[in-house]
Amino acid sequence: MSTSATDNAVQALTIAAAALKALEVVADAGRGILASVQTTSEITAVLEGLVGLADAVQRGLQGTETPASIEALILELSNSLADNNATIDTDIDKKFPAG
Amino acid sequence: MTRLVLSVVSVLLLGTSLMSACAQSQRQNTIHASVVLVDGARGAFVPWDVAHQQGIVDADKAAGKSREEVQADIATYRATQEKIKEGFTVAYRALSIAALQNDDPSLTTAISQSAALVDDVKKLMGSK
Numbered sequence: 001m002s003t004s005a006t007d008n009a010v011q012a013l014t015i016a017a018a019a020l021k022a023l024e025v026v027a028d029a030g031r032g033i034l035a036s037v038q039t040t041s042e043i044t045a046v047l048e049g050l051v052g053l054a055d056a057v058q059r060g061l062q063g064t065e066t067p068a069s070i071e072a073l074i075l076e077l078s079n080s081l082a083d084n085n086a087t088i089d090t091d092i093d094k095k096f097p098a099g
Numbered sequence: 100m101t102r103l104v105l106s107v108v109s110v111l112l113l114g115t116s117l118m119s120a121c122a123q124s125q126r127q128n129t130i131h132a133s134v135v136l137v138d139g140a141r142g143a144f145v146p147w148d149v150a151h152q153q154g155i156v157d158a159d160k161a162a163g164k165s166r167e168e169v170q171a172d173i174a175t176y177r178a179t180q181e182k183i184k185e186g187f188t189v190a191y192r193a194l195s196i197a198a199l200q201n202d203d204p205s206l207t208t209a210i211s212q213s214a215a216l217v218d219d220v221k222k223l224m225g226s227k
Contacts, residue, residue, distance in 0.1 A: 066198065067195040067198065067199060070134070070191050070192070070194060070195040070198070071191075071195070073134075073138065073141070073191055074187070074188050074191050074192070076141075077141055077145070077184065077187050077188075078184065080145045081145065081148060081180060081184055084145065084148050084149040084152065085152075085177065087149060088149065088152040088153065088156060088173065091153065091156055092156055092166070092169055092170065092173070095156060095160050095169075096160070096165070096166035096169055097166075098166060
């Protein structure tokens, strides 16, 4: 194998090892968070959220983060929490009607 | 002699740039892993957040609380939600800065803020 082919192979293996390490980190985070919740509905919610980890891992493995891509994640979080709050406010209006 | 010196210098420069490329690649991989970690925490927190708020509403309904009381309980929780959201923003932005720069302090800051954020999320989700 030529020197450049060897270098390319080494680099590919290094990137693959880093990707596997990233998956391990995500799995640890997921396990840790799951161990912290207490009610059945919260466990269900976390399990559903962990399915989203597959998307997060895929995004993480796809390429180098850019400030624009990271800002998009911040906006996504903000929108998700706003949606959550709107859902709850609607439920409050139903269960505790005004007046 | 001059050619030999130039050759040695060229090899040294090439070696340094290759080492820099490897170090840069390692830096990017570390930033990758941290973004995935924070993203994972986000993926777990968002569905837990709505379930937790729903739990507050349902418990208050069962306890016969008033509309004003449940709104106050929700507002109390949302103050904490806002702090967590701010924590995510700080961690993501630190990672963004680390991705743009090439120094150790920005990378160290990004890693520590990511770890602190994940810890805060775990503590919140583990508390009543």
